[in-house]
Amino acid sequence: xxxxxxxxxxxxxxxxxxxxxxxxxxxxxxxxxxxxxxxxxxxxxxxxxxxxxxxxxxxxxxxxxxxxxxxxxxxxxxxxxxxxxxxxxxxxxxxxxxxxxxxxxxxxxxxxxxxxxxxxxxxxxxxxxxxxxxxxxxxxxxxxxxxxxxxxxxxxxxxxxxxxxxxxxxxxxxxxxxxxxxxxxxxxxxxxxxxxxxxxxxxxxxxxxxxxxxxxxxxxxxxxxxxxxxxxxxxxxxxxxxxxxxxxxxxxxxxxx
Numbered sequence: 001x002x003x004x005x006x007x008x009x010x011x012x013x014x015x016x017x018x019x020x021x022x023x024x025x026x027x028x029x030x031x032x033x034x035x036x037x038x039x040x041x042x043x044x045x046x047x048x049x050x051x052x053x054x055x056x057x058x059x060x061x062x063x064x065x066x067x068x069x070x071x072x073x074x075x076x077x078x079x080x081x082x083x084x085x086x087x088x089x090x091x092x093x094x095x096x097x098x099x100x101x102x103x104x105x106x107x108x109x110x111x112x113x114x115x116x117x118x119x120x121x122x123x124x125x126x127x128x129x130x131x132x133x134x135x136x137x138x139x140x141x142x143x144x145x146x147x148x149x150x151x152x153x154x155x156x157x158x159x160x161x162x163x164x165x166x167x168x169x170x171x172x173x174x175x176x177x178x179x180x181x182x183x184x185x186x187x188x189x190x191x192x193x194x195x196x197x198x199x200x201x202x203x204x205x206x207x208x209x210x211x212x213x214x215x216x217x218x219x220x221x222x223x224x225x226x227x228x229x230x231x232x233x234x235x236x237x238x239x240x241x242x243x244x245x246x247x248x249x250x251x252x253x254x255x256x257x
Contacts, residue, residue, distance in 0.1 A: 006136075007115075007120075007136050007137065007138035008135040008136050008137065009021075009135065009136075009137045009138070010137075010138050010139075010140065011137055011138075011139050011158055017158065017161055017162065017163055020137075021109075021112060021137070021162050021163055022163040022164070023084075023109070023163070023164070024082065024083075024084055024164055025082070025083055025084070025164045025165075025166045026083060026084040026085075026086050026112070026162050026163070026164040026165045026166065027078050027083040027084070027085060027086065027165075027166055027167055027168070027169065027240070028086050028087070028159070028160060028162075028165060028167070028168035028169070028180070028184055029071070029074060029075065029078070029085050029086065029087045029093075029097070029168075029169055029171070030087065030088075030168060030169070030170045030171070030173065030176075030177045030180035030181065030184075031067060031070070031071045031074075031087070031090075031093050031169075031170070031171035031172055031173060031177070031199075032067075032090040032092055032093055032172060032173045032174070032176070032177065033062075033064050033067050033068065033092040033093070033172060034062050034172070034173065034174050034201055061200040061201070061204075062172075062200055062201055063172065063198070063199055063200040063201075064172075066172070066198060066199045066200065066227065066229075067171055067172035067173075067199045067200075067201070068092075068096070069227075069229045070171045070172075070196050070198075070199050070229040070232070070233075071093055071096060071097070071171050071172075072096060072100060072229075073229035073230045073232065073233040074169055074171065074196075074229070074232075074233045074236065075096070075097050075100045075101070076100060076104070076230075076233065077230075077233035077234055077236070077237045078233075078237060079100070079101055079104050079106050079110060080104075080237075081237050081241060083166070083237070084109065084110055084111070084112060084162075084164070085097055085101070085110065085111045085112070086112045086114070086159060086162045086165070087111070087112075087113060087114070088113070088114045088115060088119075088152075088155065088156070088159055088176075088180070089113050089114065089115035089119050089120075089124040089125045089136075090124060091123065091124060091125075091126050094113055094124075094125065094126070094129060095126055095128065095129045095130075097111050097113075097134070098111055098113070098129045098130050098131060098133065098134045099129075099130050101132075101133035101134060102130045102132045102133045102134075104133075105133075106133040107133065108132075108133060108134075108135070109133075109134070109135045110133045110134065111133055111134035111135075112134070112135055112137060112162060113125070113134055113135070113136050113137065114137050114138075114139065114155055114156075114158070114159040115136065115137070115138050115139075115155065116138070116139050116140075116141060116151040116152055116154065116155040117138060117139070117140055117141045117151070118141055118151040118152075119151075119152075119155075120138055137158075137159075139151075139154055139155040139158055140154075141154075152176065152179070153179070153183075156179060156180060156183045157183060159180075159183075160180070160183045160184045160186075160187045160188070161187055165187075165188060165191070166191065166192075166240055167191050167192040167193060167194070167216070167240045168180070168181070168184045168188075168191065168192075168193045168194070169193075169194045169195075169196065169236060170193070170194070170195040170196070170202065170203045170206055170214070171195075171196050171199045171203055172199040172200060172201045172202065172203055173201050173202040173203060174201060174202055175202065176202075177201070177202035177203065177206070178202050178205065178206060181193065181195075181206050181214075192216035192217070192239065192240055193213070193214050193216070194214060194215060194216055194218070194223060194236050195207040195214035195215070195223065196223050196229075196232060197214075197220070197223050197224040198223065198224055198225065198226065198227060207220065207223065207224065216236070216239045216240065217239050217242075218235055218236070218239055222235060
């Protein structure tokens with residue numbers, strides 16, 4: 001029998017969002033490492049290609065190490081400056097975010113992980129996660145849908161409307177990262193979004209969308225060319241935090257942890 005973690009909350013509609021998940025500013029982190037990669041690809045000796053969809057069929061390189069480094073740096077920066085991290089369950093990123101929050105001594109519910117019942121049943125939430133600083137929010141399967149995409153769409157609709165949402169960061173990934181971007185922008189048309197283009201895959205496709213801004217008020221070249229992900233994370237949080245104060249540090253040093 002496959003392990004299933006008991007959800008902290010089960011949300012059926014938007015009515016429970018504010019009551020269950022209110023309390024502080026939040027940042028959507030949409031990231032995953034595309035699957036079916038061999039050892040050579042994971043070491044980036046010869047990046048492979050992953051199919052992504054953005055109005056037309058195209059491919060983009062996979063950079064697993066960059067995706068992990070960028071996700072870790074962004075998570076650390078967000079938690080340091082009192083952002084709650086909101087993400088959907090994925091076996092390559094969820095354990096990292098939860099362990100990072102625990103290691104930093106973050107408070108409970110600093111990482112909010114969304115999953116559909118379908119995700120839970122098929123192992124998107126690994127059994128070894130450290131939930132001391134995280135919560136799991138499960139959305140029932142969409143009874144009108146017969147496939148995983150339909151269940152994910154219902155979950156995504158609630159995820160992007162987590163109270164206190166300030167912005168979104170997109171790292172690597174496949175089509176689900178692009179679907180997250182579409183849902184987030186529909187719910188928050190004036191919020192800042194950042195696609196870390198150098199991580200490849202779906203993030204690169206998002207950054208290349210015509211007439212779209214996936215770099216906030218930052219220079220797009222930083223997100224496209226730099227591999228210093230601690231610096232990128234620092235700049236993103238700095239840009240996102242302008243004009244916002246809830247007691248988090250307002251002075252950013254040149255050296256970021």
